[in-house]
Amino acid sequence: MSQAVAADIATEETGKAAPSFWQLMGEDLSCVRARDPAARNAVETLLTYPGVHAIIWHRIAHFLWVRGLRFAGRFLSWFGRLVSNVDIHPGATIGRRFFIDHGAGVVIGETAVVGDDVTLYHGVTLGGVSWTPGKRHPTLENGVLVGAGAKILGPITVARGARIGANSVVIEDVPPGVTVVGIPGRIVLNTQERRRLASGRIDLEHHLMPDPVGDAIRSLLDRIEFLEARLTHLQGEVTGRVRSGRTTAGLEERLAK
Numbered sequence: 001m002s003q004a005v006a007a008d009i010a011t012e013e014t015g016k017a018a019p020s021f022w023q024l025m026g027e028d029l030s031c032v033r034a035r036d037p038a039a040r041n042a043v044e045t046l047l048t049y050p051g052v053h054a055i056i057w058h059r060i061a062h063f064l065w066v067r068g069l070r071f072a073g074r075f076l077s078w079f080g081r082l083v084s085n086v087d088i089h090p091g092a093t094i095g096r097r098f099f100i101d102h103g104a105g106v107v108i109g110e111t112a113v114v115g116d117d118v119t120l121y122h123g124v125t126l127g128g129v130s131w132t133p134g135k136r137h138p139t140l141e142n143g144v145l146v147g148a149g150a151k152i153l154g155p156i157t158v159a160r161g162a163r164i165g166a167n168s169v170v171i172e173d174v175p176p177g178v179t180v181v182g183i184p185g186r187i188v189l190n191t192q193e194r195r196r197l198a199s200g201r202i203d204l205e206h207h208l209m210p211d212p213v214g215d216a217i218r219s220l221l222d223r224i225e226f227l228e229a230r231l232t233h234l235q236g237e238v239t240g241r242v243r244s245g246r247t248t249a250g251l252e253e254r255l256a257k
Contacts, residue, residue, distance in 0.1 A: 021059060024096060028055050031097040035119060051103030054086035061090035092126075095142070100124075102148075109137035111155070121148035121166070129154040129171075141176075182213065 019027070029046060033039045045052060057080025065073035073090035081087045086103050088094070091110040098114060100106050102122040108114070111134070112126040124146045128136035138152045141159050147166035152158060158174040165181030165188075174180055179189035 019096065021063070024059060025056060027097045028052060028099070031099050031117070035099055036101060049103065050084040050086060051100030051106075054080055054084040054088060054100060054103050054106070055094065055098050056080075057084065058088040058090065058092070058094060061088075062092070062094070065090035092137070111135045112137035113139040115140055115142040115144065115160070117143045119145045121146065121150075123149040125151045125153070127151065127153050138170075 029042050029052065032045045032049060032052060033042075039045050039049070057076060061073040061076040061080065063073075064070075064076065070090075077088065077090040084103055086100060086106045088106075088108040089110040089112070092108045092112040092114070094108075094114045095116040095118065097117045099118075100120045100122075105123045106120055107125045107127060109126055109128050111128070114126075118140050126138045126140070130136045135155045137155065139155075139157045140146070140152070141157065141162075143161040144158050144163070146152065146158075146164040147168070149167040150164045150170065151168070152164065152170045154171055156171065156173050158164065158170065159176040161177040162174045163179045164170055164174070164185065165179065167183075168181050168185040169183045170180060170185040172184070174185070175187070178187045180186065181188050
């Protein structure tokens with residue numbers, strides 16, 4: 001289960017009060033500069049980053065939603081979507097230092113839970129796959145990074161520090177610290193193979209990952225090239241035997257190998 005803390009309740013584990021709205025907003029702004037080299041200062045980030053606008057509107061809408069003001073929360077959520085092109089249901093729980101880079105086309109469902117220090121790129125969907133009420137959207141634990149266009153579907157858990165490659169479709173739980181790519185998503189890098197950054201910084205170089213489909217195709221091409229060369233050699237040998245009047249006995253067995 002994610003360690004995300006709702007912005008308006010106390011954490012049960014520590015008994016400490018949750019951070020205020022202004023503290024959360026300050027963290028949301030500061031994390032942008034830490035993860036996006038294009039961000040120059042807090043004022044520019046606040047005024048021009050739709051991902052920041054989306055999380056600000058969501059935190060207010062969520063505050064209203066959990067207090068039973070469902071229509072007000074839903075309306076504010078709709079307004080936030082209108083101005084930011086990011087659709088976050090007011091029921092979704094979002095942790096601290098949340099960043100949507102190039103905030104556009106992101107969809108986060110009602111029962112989604114997002115931990116601290118999570119980064120999403122444009123086009124990401126945290127969606128459901130069932131009409132059944134209850135938990136039907138994903139949980140992203142702390143430090144997860146999701147590449148552009150990825151779809152994470154169903155009540156699954158993407159564990160702490162995992163990375164999801166661009167345009168992947170994830171429908172099963174993801175272990176901690178691994179890298180997942182493909183449709184359906186599969187693990188291509190484990191924790192030991194992952195690059196480590198100093199000072200606890202988030203590794204944003206999610207383009208540096210293997211291509212399992214490309215590797216499989218290259219293996220097939222190498223095998224085809226080998227078989228073509230072998231077939232050409234055997235065909236030349238058969239032609240030589242026929243022209244010289246020698247028997248082709250034994251070639252059938254060699255061709256079958």
